[in-house]
Amino acid sequence: MYPPSFEYARPQTISEAVALLGQHGDDAKILSGGQSLIPMMKLRVARPGWLIDIGRLPGLSYIKEESGYLKIGGLVREADIESSELIRAKFPIIHDTARVIADPLVRNLATVGGNLAHGDPANDHPATMLALGAKVVATGPRGEREIPITDFFVSIFTTALGPNEILTEIRIPAPPPRSGGAYFKLERKVGDFATAAVAVQVTFNPDGTCKAAGIGLTNVGPTPLKATQAEDFLRGRKLDEAAINQAAQLAADAAQPSSDLRGPAEYKKGLIREFTKRGLRKAMERAQGGK
Ligand SMILES: Cc1cc2nc3c(=O)[nH]c(=O)nc-3n(C[C@H](O)[C@H](O)[C@H](O)COP(=O)(O)OP(=O)(O)OC[C@H]3O[C@@H](n4cnc5c(N)ncnc54)[C@H](O)[C@@H]3O)c2cc1C
Numbered sequence: 385m386y387p388p389s390f391e392y393a394r395p396q397t398i399s400e401a402v403a404l405l406g407q408h409g410d411d412a413k414i415l416s417g418g419q420s421l422i423p424m425m426k427l428r429v430a431r432p433g434w435l436i437d438i439g440r441l442p443g444l445s446y447i448k449e450e451s452g453y454l455k456i457g458g459l460v461r462e463a464d465i466e467s468s469e470l471i472r473a474k475f476p477i478i479h480d481t482a483r484v485i486a487d488p489l490v491r492n493l494a495t496v497g498g499n500l501a502h503g504d505p506a507n508d509h510p511a512t513m514l515a516l517g518a519k520v521v522a523t524g525p526r527g528e529r530e531i532p533i534t535d536f537f538v539s540i541f542t543t544a545l546g547p548n549e550i551l552t553e554i555r556i557p558a559p560p561p562r563s564g565g566a567y568f569k570l571e572r573k574v575g576d577f578a579t580a581a582v583a584v585q586v587t588f589n590p591d592g593t594c595k596a597a598g599i600g601l602t603n604v605g606p607t608p609l610k611a612t613q614a615e616d617f618l619r620g621r622k623l624d625e626a627a628i629n630q631a632a633q634l635a636a637d638a639a640q641p642s643s644d645l646r647g648p649a650e651y652k653k654g655l656i657r658e659f660t661k662r663g664l665r666k667a668m669e670r671a672q673g674g675k
Pocket of ligand 1: 458
């Protein structure tokens with residue numbers, strides 16, 4: 385199926401792209417990898433009059449550590465994340481996440497920035513970024529601003545990005561020593577969106593108690609969710625089986641799934657419970673140097 389007709393612009397700089405957004409207003413959409421926008425246009429769910437293609441803008445495809453952050457440029461593709469030694473070694477939770485997104489063809493084009501900017505609660509990176517306490521850098525007519533990820537997902541398919549802002553960077557605080565994390569997802573078949581998924585990131589104190597925990601939930605609500613009660617419960621505790629079970633129950637209580645073709649709501653809550661347990665155990669293992 386072909387999308388409806390549209391005008392196309394390929395700016396050479398971020399400021400040119402921002403200016404084009406300002407010029408065309410609500411009629412314009414940023415095009416990055418096109419892996420969500422083009423299918424939506426083909427289905428007539430989106431009908432932008434203008435596509436502002438930033439997919440080949442130079443200087444936005446970096447993955448680097450700087451000033452206490454992992455910085456992921458706005459045009460980094462899923463395939464770049466999968467092949468990054470830095471991500472694999474220091475941020476295995478992000479590697480876990482990228483490798484279960486869609487299929488290799490999609491991952492060669494789809495960007496992490498687009499995955500967040502799309503605001504789809506079924507997308508996988510939002511939960512992981514919630515667990516990691518990331519910040520999103522938005523560049524607009526007045527320059528750059530940082531948006532904490534907890535403020536970023538406003539409602540279904542709506543983010544805190546302004547109409548003429550572009551997501552140009554994702555900043556993830558470098559995890560302190562004794563940290564580990566993991567992402568667990570159930571998909572009906574390879575390449576599918578999550579029936580449900582959980583991202584868990586934990587930092588431990590030297591005595592083995594939990595210093596901080598981040599738990600993000602995928603596709604069990606109108607936005608990606610943060611299981612804050614489970615996170616608060618874990619702080620200061622040893623992660624023994626009783627604590628893990630209790631945190632998993634609190635995470636399941638935070639989920640607001642609906643019954644649909646992927647399964648009944650109760651089943652999805654059960655998945656959140658089980659994946660939180662697995663995530664916490666894996667986070668503990670990785671914090672102790674495991675893979
Ligand atoms: C077959 C298939 C299976 C998929 N399975 C999964 C899956 O399992 N898990 C998953 O998470 N995703 C999945 N996806 C979705 C896809 O991975 C993401 O939504 C994609 O990464 C979006 O990034 P993009 O660069 O392609 O964005 P685009 O499609 O180009 O844009 C998506 C939206 O975000 C906006 N946008 C994009 N980049 C920016 C930016 N830098 N600044 C501001 N706005 C921006 C666009 O205007 C548009 O509204 C699947 C897609 C397909 C086609």
